[in-house]
Amino acid sequence: MNRKARILGIALEGWPFILAFLALTALLWCLAGLWWSLPMLLLSLFSLQFFRDPQRPLPEALAGGVLCPADGRVIAIEQVEDPYLQRPAIKISIFMNVFDVHVNRTPVAGLVRGVWYFPGRFFNAALAKASLENERNALWLQSEFGQDVTVVQVAGLVARRILCYLRQGDVAELGGRLGFIRFGSRVDTYLPLGSQLRVSLGDKVRSGAQWLAVLPETQA
The missing domain is CATH 1.10.287 (Helix Hairpins)
Known part of the structure; x- marks a missing residue:
């Protein structure tokens, strides 16, 4: 829950x-x-x-839609190897400054297949190396369509506490509160190849209020 x-x-x-x-x-x-x-x-x-936590209505329904998991600015869109599921993936990184809402939201509805916490450094979260070297918490979600989505909460330069509300075996609801990161950080989302992106590099996005992408097997 x-x-x-x-x-x-x-x-x-x-x-x-x-x-x-x-x-x-x-x-x-x-x-x-x-x-x-x-x-x-x-x-x-x-x-x-x-610490504001606004209630946000979901956007208009979209089959296979992936919600933005965090407020902030899109600072990276790239094809990489998902280090948690060991698969090729599209990584979308959202940087949150101290003025953004820091509540993170579940991008897809489905089963929580795994949760991994990694202690690490506290580099500026806007740097590329923060994804793999900073303190972080990774969440493996399997959508109702059987697609795997990995969401990673990454600590930043002054962020010293990552909170994740979900545990392995939980059933996540679309747009539900996934967790919270204190004081400046980033969220990385790893999507299956072929996902249709709904955001561009540099976009300002809002968690739970707009679509990040559409999963490949559900596109019209």
Whole structure:
């Protein structure tokens, strides 16, 4: 089952940060006055925007459609070897800066066949080497059409925590909340060869709200 915890449009993971910063803001205001409390107030506001978790309706139905799993900018589209399933694949990388929504969403409905976590480095997530050298969590999804899709959450320069809500054997729903990455990162999606892309290099995309591609055996 997908975890869907959110309170007042904010991801549950963000509330400890928000409440801590608000408490420090109030304490500094009482002890030292408004000006000394402003840095903590700004951190509170930043946390509110960073951990926002908007409810998004799915786009118009599309047979074999693959949803965008993350907000951000498409920084790579290339044919590569999927390092997790050992197959030729099309990799689409989406970079999330600190102002993007960091909730990740399930790109296809289907069975979670595998989940792998890899400790690693914390290079800038926009660099190509981040895909294989940074801390990351890979998720193998098998769609209702029997197609394999690999989604990889990659930590970034300041991202120090990857959260994945799905486990092997779970049944994932289309557009469900897959996980969360704190503070700047990227998501790589490996698709079967022949998939029809619906995004281009440099596009700004929104998770769960637009199609990333169409799986090959379902194209009209």
